[in-house]
Amino acid sequence: MEREALRRLCLLNQLSLTDTQKDDVISFFAERDADTATLDAIDTEHVERMVHVMPILTVVREDGACQPFSREDLQAGAPETDEGYWCVPRVLE
Amino acid sequence: MSIYMMKQETAEAKAVVVDDMFLTTDMPTTAGSKMLEGYNSLFEAEVLTRLKNAGYAVAGKTKVGEFGVDLLGETCYFGAEYEGESLQYPAALAVKNGDGKAAVVLDVNGAPRRGAAQSGLVALKPTYGRVSRYGTIPVACSGETVSVIANNGTDCREVFCAMAGHDSKDGTSLPESMTEQGKAAVNKRNKVAVLSSMLKGVNEEVQAKIAAAAEQLSKNGVEVVTIDAQTVAYAGAAWNILMSAELCNNVSRYDGVKYGYRTKNYTNIDELYTNSRTEAFGDFLKSAILFGSETLSTENYSKVYDKAMRVRRVIRDDMAAMLADCDALLMPAVSTLSYDRTLVERDKYLPYKENFFTAPASITGFPVVVAGGVQLVGNAFSEELLLDLAELV
Numbered sequence: 001m002e003r004e005a006l007r008r009l010c011l012l013n014q015l016s017l018t019d020t021q022k023d024d025v026i027s028f029f030a031e032r033d034a035d036t037a038t039l040d041a042i043d044t045e046h047v048e049r050m051v052h053v054m055p056i057l058t059v060v061r062e063d064g065a066c067q068p069f070s071r072e073d074l075q076a077g078a079p080e081t082d083e084g085y086w087c088v089p090r091v092l093e
Numbered sequence: 094m095s096i097y098m099m100k101q102e103t104a105e106a107k108a109v110v111v112d113d114m115f116l117t118t119d120m121p122t123t124a125g126s127k128m129l130e131g132y133n134s135l136f137e138a139e140v141l142t143r144l145k146n147a148g149y150a151v152a153g154k155t156k157v158g159e160f161g162v163d164l165l166g167e168t169c170y171f172g173a174e175y176e177g178e179s180l181q182y183p184a185a186l187a188v189k190n191g192d193g194k195a196a197v198v199l200d201v202n203g204a205p206r207r208g209a210a211q212s213g214l215v216a217l218k219p220t221y222g223r224v225s226r227y228g229t230i231p232v233a234c235s236g237e238t239v240s241v242i243a244n245n246g247t248d249c250r251e252v253f254c255a256m257a258g259h260d261s262k263d264g265t266s267l268p269e270s271m272t273e274q275g276k277a278a279v280n281k282r283n284k285v286a287v288l289s290s291m292l293k294g295v296n297e298e299v300q301a302k303i304a305a306a307a308e309q310l311s312k313n314g315v316e317v318v319t320i321d322a323q324t325v326a327y328a329g330a331a332w333n334i335l336m337s338a339e340l341c342n343n344v345s346r347y348d349g350v351k352y353g354y355r356t357k358n359y360t361n362i363d364e365l366y367t368n369s370r371t372e373a374f375g376d377f378l379k380s381a382i383l384f385g386s387e388t389l390s391t392e393n394y395s396k397v398y399d400k401a402m403r404v405r406r407v408i409r410d411d412m413a414a415m416l417a418d419c420d421a422l423l424m425p426a427v428s429t430l431s432y433d434r435t436l437v438e439r440d441k442y443l444p445y446k447e448n449f450f451t452a453p454a455s456i457t458g459f460p461v462v463v464a465g466g467v468q469l470v471g472n473a474f475s476e477e478l479l480l481d482l483a484e485l486v
Binding site: 041052073088090 | 131133135220221222235236261262264268324327329330331333334345348349350351352353354355360361362363364366367368370371374376379380382384386387390399400401402403404405406409442445456457473
């Protein structure tokens, strides 16, 4: 992991790191890369991916009428609201 | 330092404690993170509703490490718990203190099993899909499982039975027909296999626990054999990839807009997102998010993430083949029964190594019981059999 690649990764994940944290993450990645490389010892060429550990698909439940939460309740934990809207800075400059 | 985020008096004779990964309507839920400090849910986890319907009361919420991915809660924003210099798992301490018949916890990366092993308690991580995850904080959804820690197998069984069963609100909840079919297919072989490949790196104390468990099983008429199953030893590396990738996706929802922490330091929307996440997430979590994101990148998806999913199948097939011939696989849950403060602070990425022992059950969804400081991993739906075996060790 190069510093520039890490900078891009941080940008994608909306995180900012100090120089010390960057060094720390780079050494963490080096450990994980070594760890990951060990998996090459297992031949998986003709093995199917296992997404679910149990043989089920994510099911869709039956439609049913229910009382939704009110806007007031949903916004009770919001950092900032105004007249029923969530507030954020201008998105378009 | 308290082991609780919140504790409440209860008049009910039957009480449980839950960890801070379960949504509750009468107490905040934080997942051990500054990001969710003071967060109040509008609904509660399905397992809590079921436990209440069965006459249980919730006596409190114990602390967890940030999003439950660490060793024993050392990354909790609200403080880690040490006894002397030894790191402790809050939910296990609550059970030891007698605050409830059991602790109901979310096993994301093995912390509950490490806590139970360290404290000499019994823990049950059921077959994936047998207990609803509706209303738990999602982290590594393909493997995390609602689990129980108690003083003994009887209490574990009782609490597990009260909360198990199909839940239409959880898309990964197993239908009752599949559970009944699976339970009926479990055959008692009276045989347990020690996995020698999983003994590497454990200290003498843990080795002695494995030897003692094998001896106890033997004395009680169980045949104990040793198997050198190399593929199982790759579960940790594969689970680290899958867990981090799923974690990265699941915590992407925390952006400081609709709920959770919002920075005061922003002038535009990008700064709001970035500064909120940067200020609220701990260092360990940030590293895990970045690693997870990297495994999902165009460059790495095939050679890392996809590979891990294929390795997952190899491990599951190999373990299933072993379990066709025996009741359980005996292996350590930890490398040491005490995590010293110096060790934890020196190597903050220890959870990524220590889960070498807990990942086989996490990545395969097989049930596992911790008792006598060791793990017994069984075939799908063999919880009853595992709890019976646990009484012998």
